[in-house]
Amino acid sequence: MAKRSGVSLSEYCRKQCLTGRILASPKLSPTEIAYFRELKEHNNAISRLSNLIRNKDPQLVVAIAEYLEQSRQLYNRFF
Template sequence: MKREIVKFRCSAEERHTIASRAGKAGVTLSEYCRRQALCGKIIAPPRLTTEEQEYFRMLQTHNSFMTRLANLFKHKDPAFN
C-alpha cells in the first residue's frame, strides 16, 4: 500500500507530548497520530513486570534450544546417533 504524507503544525512542547504518548503506547509517532485521527483511541499494552520479563527471556532461550534440537533431527546429524 502506498502511503501519502500528511503534515500538521504543532509547538515543540506539543510534539514532545505526542511523542511521549506514542512511546508509552509502544508505537511510532506516525502510527500514533494515524490511530488517533482514525479511531480516536489508543490502548497501550500493559507493561511487563520484571518477573514476567525474566520468564519471557527464559522462554526465548528454551525456544532457541528446541529449534536447535529440531534442526538436528531434521538434518539427521550422524554424530547425534
C-alpha cells in the first residue's frame, strides 16, 4: 500500500496513524499528465469566458460553473 501511495513505508505508517487513511493516487504516464495539465488550462479558459458572459445569460454561467467543478474534482484527484 505504501508503494501504491507513492510514499515510504514509514511515511505511510505515520500518515495512517495520524489520519486513519492514505489516498493512493495512481501512477500516471507522461501522456496522462500532459492530458490533465491541458484539462486545467481549458478550465481556466472557460472560467475567463464565464466571467465575460456572467451578465448576459445567468443559466449559462451555472452550467459552466458545474462543468468547472466537475473538472476540478477530476484534476484534484490526480494532482
